[in-house]
């Protein structure tokens with residue numbers, strides 16, 4: 001499993017939209033955010049740019065871990081996730097989520113714009 005696009009649930013996601021709190025593939029990003037002017041202002045973060053804030057893969061200890069497996073209680077990079085959770089194998093049924101570090105990194109990245117808006121109240 002790659003990080004799947006929340007919209008089409010088929011393609012691997014390449015970015016996260018702060019406003020939608022959704023992972024999007026390049027194609028859906030264009031479709032969703034070209035729909036209207038408000039959506040086109042959504043701040044988006046490339047998953048690549050989050051890499052340095054995220055933990056390492058528990059298996060190869062080398063690549064960035066994007067995926068957390070509930071059954072294994074381990075963090076996986078995309079490559080190790082694919083090789084361990086092979087389609088058709090027992091482990092393919094493991095429940096996997098986006099690593100929580102992504103959510104954290106996402107929030108800290110997305111906060112920048114809000115700061116500007118919330119200044120001036122004091």
Ligand SMILES: [Zn+2]
Nearest residue numbers: 005008025028
């Ligand atoms: Zn998509």
Ligand SMILES: [Zn+2]
Nearest residue numbers: 017019020042
């Ligand atoms: Zn959006």
Ligand SMILES: [Zn+2]
Nearest residue numbers: 057060077080
């Ligand atoms: Zn790995």
Ligand SMILES: [Zn+2]
Nearest residue numbers: 069071072094
């Ligand atoms: Zn697993």
